Amino acid sequence: MLDQGKISASQLSLLLFTLVGSTAMLFIPAVTAESAGRDGWMSILFLSTIFGLLVAWVCTSLGQHFPRENIIEYSPKVFGPVLGHLISLSYIFFFIWTNAIIVGEFADFMIATFLPETPRLVFVLIIVWLAAYAVRNGLEVIGRLNQFLFPLLLISYLGLVVFVINDIKLANLTPVLENGIKPVLKGSLPPSAWRGEIVLMLMILPNLNQPAKGRKASIYAVVFLGIVLTLNTIATVGVFGAELSSHLTFPYFTLADYGQVAIVLERMEALVMLVWVAGLMIKIAMFYYCGVLALARWFNLQDYKPLITPIGIILIAWSSIIYENSRELVELISKTFPVYAFTFELLIPALLLAVAAVRKKRGGSSQ
């Protein structure tokens, strides 16, 4: 194993929560309101949770088949060397490509809301540099850092709902299912793709100190995410209504901006965002870590650290050209990304699992 660091089941659970939550929080209410209108919360609570559970089940099942290996190691064993290595390579692409989108999202968000005059490259450089430092220190450090940040993240996510509780009109959620179930199904694609990002488990499950607890941990993360994201969406639509919510670029931020408790607690957006940026750093570090680790494994290197800088440079460059304007980004994450996501998050892992089961491949104890 390239990284000897160990994380506990609860650390895995919290990592998966931060992994999905930090960007989903920001974009999901608007993306679902665009397609599912006021029924967006249903897309998030029911359908994408089911999808997330499915991904969790498949990933942890693979983890049980190959307890000491990650997907890069066992896919050649299952599919044969040529196809297997191709699939591994495509996963490396998926990790880095997704990460480039996330880094871009972060930079554009900061420019749009707080620091319009700062060059985009500065945000990209800083966040990638920070993430690179985290990756260099390994998964154990990322896990512990996230454990420390998690309470703050949770306070910021749920505290926001408290800030606006006086302005939430639940009547804005009616009439329920006005146009039938179809828009809800359509609206559940992006949040499902997001929830499926827990597929990163395929890279980090071997580092779990108690592998048997992996499944439970990931299920907790998926369900808890469902609840928090649903509350967030209900709050957004409850305050702004479905029409206005779908007009907003960053509903979560606007909500923080609008929130007011008594007269004392207002203009909390800066504090909320401070915590959010920390969560986002964890997310970027996670994808970064998986990309670097996978590539090192693919090349059969003894150490993954030499790859941190080159991949960081690729990230910086790619995130600067991956989309040209904010509408392209929304198209990308609501239309294109789900296609990739379903392939990499469910289709390939499920195929792997099926073939492994049929061919009775099991990972031996490598060490």
Add this chain to the structure above:
Amino acid sequence: MRKGFFLSLIFLILFTSGCWDRKEIDELAIVGATGFDKVTVNGRHMYRAISYVYKPAEMGGGAEGGNGKTLAPFWVVSELGETLSDAEKNISARSSRFVFLAHSDMVIVGERLAREDGVDKVMDLLLRHKDLRMRNLLYIAEGETLRVFERGLPQFESTLSQELAGISEKSLPIVSKTYVPDVKEFVYSLLATGRDPVAGKLEVFPTPEELSSPVGNEEPQSFVRPTGAAVFRESKLAGWLTDTETRGFLYVINKAQVGIIPLKLPNSPQENFSFQMTKAKTKIIPSVKNDNISITLEVKAEGNVGTMEDSVSLAKPEDIKKLEALVAAEIKQLIKNTVDKTQNMEADVFGFGEAVHRKYPKVWKNIEEEWRNIYSDLQVEVKVETKIRGTGMISNPITVESR
């Protein structure tokens, strides 16, 4: 390792000082209120943006200019432009400091702009702006906005925007005669199907002191006060509601809180009894019977006896019951008047359409297109139930009957 540590420190110095977007407080022109007008200059339509900028240095009070005259703690700056955003940007060209909107309390739109162009383009401009908060109040000025800023001198606070914000937030709810939404509320109603928006209304008055003083003053004193409300049909101003009509509106949208309703007792020539509102709750109940849509409003109002200038006994429960019926009839009339007026304007400010939509989504699909027509002769039934809880600190009136 040591090298890496120092390198990190250098990076920190570079990146955490925030050099690009640094905005020192003494380099900001903090805007308290933003206004927009439509004007005609040499036969061409142009837009005017107005910023009401605080001058913190003069706000402590007592700062004096060179000639001994007290400097105003605010600066009204207005600029013309081809479009709204052009005009707004032109203000920056006049300001030595960065125009900072994050502390703006209200947006005021001129009557002509609201009537001819609609407020939607103002909203688009403002919501696209990252600094302006949706908590801003939205007022429509009777006449031009510039007049409000120039003539409306603050009476109590040091600036107009602070005064209006204070009035809107603290005083209006305890009078319940005017209505002002925040930008979020307005845009919500604008975008919602089956609901038309309402904004606040500002009027400039001469002060009572001015009216009674001898003619010939150089600068006539005047003040600004919110009155009634401004009714919109979609994004365009359709008309005004008076104070009493606004009260009917407030009852329907559940915003009627504290206030006084003057009433006439039977067999009396003038108002001589007042009902002190304490709380009210209204349910909008739409019903559809054989393609016939009607709305029932169930109002539950509570209050006390405010004043009683006639020698009517208030000692027995039956006496109170009689008054309750009287108050109920009055509230019903208030609501009826407002409903009639908005039906004439074809502006569904109560969200009756939205209520139908929520309860009968299938029916709504067929009537959505022609809702405006349906609304204008919609049958609205008002049921009012009033409770007089108390008579204040005295029971029978003090009034002595003259013989």
